[in-house]
Amino acid sequence: MDGMTYWFRHAAEPRAVPRGRQFAANALRDWGLEHMSEAVTLIASELLTNAVAATGTTKAELSYRERETLPLVAARLRVSSRTLMVEVWDTSRTLPRMRTPETDAEDGRGLPLVTLLCERWDTERHPSGGKVVYAVLPLALPPVRVAEAQVEPPPVAASREEPERLPTRVRKAGGEPKVRPDAALLTRLERLLERKLGRLVAIGA
Incomplete structure (x- = not known):
């Protein structure tokens, strides 16, 4: 499993988020890491949401021509012997900043949530343009399933009482x-x- 990588690319529009989440879930299933799905898919979802907001459109209904003109966002999952990394790339070179969201704000909660779910996260500008935001998680071993012990019935205690004497038969x-x-x-x-x-x-x- 060490060094395995999965890629995902999509137009920077709202459908990229649920499809990216499904991409992450599929990759984890292929690697036998379904037990990490909740944290990894949520991180991928939050980072893709930020990427779409920074470079694309939040318009729900798009024509084919509109979708073709949008820039791309990409996600990559990489797994090593000790860690799993979620990376999201977009075309903007503006690096994200952690900020404390207002109590009733609907946005601004992505990076604080990612911080809680991963070991560390960071961002860097990509040599080919744009930026990459990545989150690193420790590779968690799957939970051990303990087989149910087969409980044998307790031995029947031998009775010390002599059985009732029965008549014997003679021929x-x-x-x-x-x-x-x-x-x-x-x-x-x-x-x-x-x-x-x-x-x-x-x-x-």
């Missing part, structure tokens, strides 16, 4: 399996039978 040769009662159950039945027999004996006596 006699040549016959159907029969149920053999539990030993404790047999003892209770024998005692019950003894009591009943004792009562019968007493009645007979």
Whole structure:
């Protein structure tokens, strides 16, 4: 990615701003830097707005002939191993000045906003004419997506209680399996039978 550059050129008229913003978003997507899109597209938008205001027209509806007579503005995005730079060129050689906008003013907020969004910005006259205003941002790494841990269900605790004793089955040769009662159950039945027999004996006596 180091040293990659994208260019954008447009007539100095209002449509240059949203198209330049889209150009910046597309470049960031191609570089895998979508997470920087909010700051970079806003900087490109503000610098292009200033360039159009300085050299072109703010008229919304233009004929083809009017558009052909307008000067150009250009934007360039450059990315290195550590920084991303947004540059905007226009034909005016008048360098911009930072000024504090009035509370109810609709303009004059571009450079203060750029100052908040970038590491540094500056301007210089271009050798071929016009000027370049550029903003430098530190290259931010994309956010790490932590995979959701697969939570395993807790192990079922072994019960220490002995299960209820069930009758066991024994098979006699040549016959159907029969149920053999539990030993404790047999003892209770024998005692019950003894009591009943004792009562019968007493009645007979």
